[in-house]
Amino acid sequence: KNEVEQSPQNLTAQEGEFITINCSYSVGISALHWLQQHPGGGIVSLFMLSSGKKKHGRLIATINIQEKHSSLHITASHPRDSAVYICAVRFMRGSQGNLIFGKGTKLSVKP
Amino acid sequence: NAGVTQTPKFRVLKTGQSMTLLCAQDMNHEYMYWYRQDPGMGLRLIHYSVGEGTTAKGEVPDGYNVSRLKKQNFLLGLESAAPSQTSVYFCASSLASGNTIYFGEGSWLTVV
Numbered sequence: 001k002n003e004v005e006q007s008p009q010n011l012t013a014q015e016g017e018f019i020t021i022n023c024s025y026s027v028g029i030s031a032l033h034w035l036q037q038h039p040g041g042g043i044v045s046l047f048m049l050s051s052g053k054k055k056h057g058r059l060i061a062t063i064n065i066q067e068k069h070s071s072l073h074i075t076a077s078h079p080r081d082s083a084v085y086i087c088a089v090r091f092m093r094g095s096q097g098n099l100i101f102g103k104g105t106k107l108s109v110k111p
Numbered sequence: 112n113a114g115v116t117q118t119p120k121f122r123v124l125k126t127g128q129s130m131t132l133l134c135a136q137d138m139n140h141e142y143m144y145w146y147r148q149d150p151g152m153g154l155r156l157i158h159y160s161v162g163e164g165t166t167a168k169g170e171v172p173d174g175y176n177v178s179r180l181k182k183q184n185f186l187l188g189l190e191s192a193a194p195s196q197t198s199v200y201f202c203a204s205s206l207a208s209g210n211t212i213y214f215g216e217g218s219w220l221t222v223v
Binding site: 031042044086090098103 | 153
């Protein structure tokens with residue numbers, strides 16, 4: 001079965017802390033997306049990756065294909081990073097090739 | 112840059128009423144999607160389209176219909192609304208299936 005699991009569900013951090021959000025999936029994938037959903041509801045794409053590592057500002061996304069696992073790291077966290085972070089996966093087989101979404105990780109960064 | 116625009120943003124319907132959600136994108140994307148987001152669950156695909164004039168069922172299509180008469184527009188219809196369709200609806204688009212996906216701001220629908 002094509003499944004995506006995120007951990008933790010909720011995360012509270014102090015400003016400046018290094019944050020890691022994890023995503024695991026069940027079978028082979030062609031791509032993994034990290035998305036950010038702000039309290040107002042809008043969803044923006046942060047990264048799309050199929051191997052290795054990508055970096056944009058204070059955000060770093062890594063993926064380990066063999067272990068079926070990806071991490072999203074936030075360095076020097078700031079209250080404006082407070083949002084729900086969502087992992088979405090495109091499986092190689094099944095799901096009609098469409099994205100399957102995790103339930104999200106709610107991050108709250110306190111000043 | 113408008114990107115993906117959804118209307119209306121908020122709507123309250125009575126059980127049995129019908130309505131249409133409109134999604135418009137100005138990026139000349141081939142692929143368009145309608146998702147629903149419910150508490151404690153990941154986004155779930157309702158219907159999608161891989162090009163003008165095409166539509167396909169997603170994971171939770173029952174109770175919804177869609178049309179893609181023009182490349183830039185993707186309409187989601189509820190013929191007879193039910194309380195179970197109370198949700199936040201997101202439209203999205205992408206150039207192709209393996210590309211970055213762009214989302215609208217969401218439409219909050221309550222069925223009473």
